[in-house]
Amino acid sequence: MTNERPTTLLAELTHRCPLHCPYCSNPIDLLRAEREIGTEDWKRVFTQARELGVLQLGLSGGEPMIRKDLEELAAHARGLGLYSTLVTSGLGLTRKRAEALRDAGLEHVQISIQDSDPESAERIAGTSSVKQKQAAIALVKELGFAFSINVVLHRANLDRVGEIIDMAADYGADRLELANTQYYGWGLRNRAALMPRREQVVRAKEIAEERIQRYKGRMQMLFVLPDYFEDTPKACYGGWGRFYIVVSPDGKALPCHGAYVIDSLEMPNVREHSMEWIWHESPAFNAFRGDSWVKEPCPGGPDKAETAGGCRCQAMALTGDATNADPVCSRSPYRYLIDAALLESEGPAEYVYRQVPAAPAAVPETV
Amino acid sequence: MVAISLEAVPRLWRLARIEYDPARRRPVLLYPEGAVLLNETGRAILELVDGTRSVARIAAELSERYQTDVTEDVTEYLSRLAERELIQ
Numbered sequence: 043m044t045n046e047r048p049t050t051l052l053a054e055l056t057h058r059c060p061l062h063c064p065y066c067s068n069p070i071d072l073l074r075a076e077r078e079i080g081t082e083d084w085k086r087v088f089t090q091a092r093e094l095g096v097l098q099l100g101l102s103g104g105e106p107m108i109r110k111d112l113e114e115l116a117a118h119a120r121g122l123g124l125y126s127t128l129v130t131s132g133l134g135l136t137r138k139r140a141e142a143l144r145d146a147g148l149e150h151v152q153i154s155i156q157d158s159d160p161e162s163a164e165r166i167a168g169t170s171s172v173k174q175k176q177a178a179i180a181l182v183k184e185l186g187f188a189f190s191i192n193v194v195l196h197r198a199n200l201d202r203v204g205e206i207i208d209m210a211a212d213y214g215a216d217r218l219e220l221a222n223t224q225y226y227g228w229g230l231r232n233r234a235a236l237m238p239r240r241e242q243v244v245r246a247k248e249i250a251e252e253r254i255q256r257y258k259g260r261m262q263m264l265f266v267l268p269d270y271f272e273d274t275p276k277a278c279y280g281g282w283g284r285f286y287i288v289v290s291p292d293g294k295a296l297p298c299h300g301a302y303v304i305d306s307l308e309m310p311n312v313r314e315h316s317m318e319w320i321w322h323e324s325p326a327f328n329a330f331r332g333d334s335w336v337k338e339p340c341p342g343g344p345d346k347a348e349t350a351g352g353c354r355c356q357a358m359a360l361t362g363d364a365t366n367a368d369p370v371c372s373r374s375p376y377r378y379l380i381d382a383a384l385l386e387s388e389g390p391a392e393y394v395y396r397q398v399p400a401a402p403a404a405v406p407e408t409v
Numbered sequence: 410m411v412a413i414s415l416e417a418v419p420r421l422w423r424l425a426r427i428e429y430d431p432a433r434r435r436p437v438l439l440y441p442e443g444a445v446l447l448n449e450t451g452r453a454i455l456e457l458v459d460g461t462r463s464v465a466r467i468a469a470e471l472s473e474r475y476q477t478d479v480t481e482d483v484t485e486y487l488s489r490l491a492e493r494e495l496i497q
Contacts, residue, residue, distance in 0.1 A: 047432060047433065050442060055447040093432060094432065095432035097428075097430065097439060097444045098439070098443070098444060121423070123430075125440070125441075127441060127442065148440075150424070150426075150441045151443075157436075180474070190441060216423075216441070217441055217442075258494075259497070262494060310420040
């Protein structure tokens with residue numbers, strides 16, 4: 043049980059996506075369309091989440107525009123008083139659909155940008171996308187949505203962070219999120235190709251800080267540092283099961299979009315359980331609440347309360363045990379794994395592109 | 410923190426709106442990727458932030474309503490929201 047109420051629900055409506063970004067936070071085993079839960083399931087989830095205290099809804103994916111019921115889901119969310127953000131690549135955001143979403147009461151659109159250099163942007167996305175994104179941005183501005191741009195930063199685009207920020211300002215973004223790659227799912231698979239050099243990160247941080255001041259009052263900016271370059275782990279969304287719920291395309295509820303990797307926990311499914319039960323009662327959401335589970339070297343450490351033991355998903359993905367200290371911590375016996383990964387920045391930058399598996403071949407008929 | 414001036418005429422950030430949260434039984438200020446729970450004082454102040462009243466006038470109206478000088482509370486509260494760019 044917990045006295046806290048969740049504030050944010052990230053609805054991963056689908057894993058299908060026209061882009062193939064190598065840093066995608068979706069799990070390696072992407073779900074095909076037939077595994078996705080239906081419109082009524084999602085509406086029930088939103089209603090129950092609102093009753094539980096959720097205020098912010100992310101309509102995300104994959105590419106949420108692929109869902110034909112997106113407008114209906116957005117209208118339902120607005121009716122509940124939720125503040126919704128559409129997290130999109132911009133592909134599929136036609137005038138007709140953008141107007142329908144506006145009429146449904148959608149307030150905020152977040153469009154991803156891969157790079158300021160078009161050629162590099164399309165190499166990162168693994169597909170042609172720059173022109174469609176520009177058209178989508180123009181529509182979002184014209185229709186008066188609150189408008190954010192988000193950019194995942196890594197070795198191939200960090201040196202252009204200044205140009206990327208200026209481009210976002212020229213596009214008229216109200217907000218810009220610059221997030222250094224986090225190594226989960228496809229991001230972890232592609233870590234060697236994405237890992238920046240330390241001097242790139244340091245320089246980018248200086249440039250971002252200067253631009254934050256320059257664009258103050260016009261565009262809000264958020265620069266999320268890569269935790270691999272720090273000595274103290276990041277607190278996972280303020281702590282496991284404290285504010286955040288993710289629901290996957292097939293209805294699994296997770297405390298974090300990286301929690302797929304923790305296979306020792308059975309993530310509860312919204313088709314079988316209420317959001318109330320999932321939040322308060324499910325073993326998965328209770329597994330790492332508080333700090334009684336924290337092992338050495340953390341107990342009594344000065345950072346424990348602040349970071350709530352660091353990231354469970356990272357501990358699992360890198361050390362094979364979700365109860366270990368986050369290996370980013372300088373006192374973790376596994377810190378060497380992070381230090382070794384930092385050296386990967388010297389390697390080649392060949393991406394393994396994100397791909398939903400093709401339908402299994404039909405069994406050939408025996409004649 | 411820079412204090413907001415008494416002559417300033419604040420308005421809510423274009424992207425923020427006030428919603429009542431039945432789960433917490435409190436008004437809440439919602440905006441992209443964020444939320445601020447409001448107490449009674451906060452709501453009373455923000456209800457008067459409409460892009461026409463100055464800080465001085467908001468403070469005067471609330472001081473009269475509460476029969477005590479709340480100017481300092483009002484400027485401090487609005488300065489904090491301005492710092493977070495939630496009012497302009």
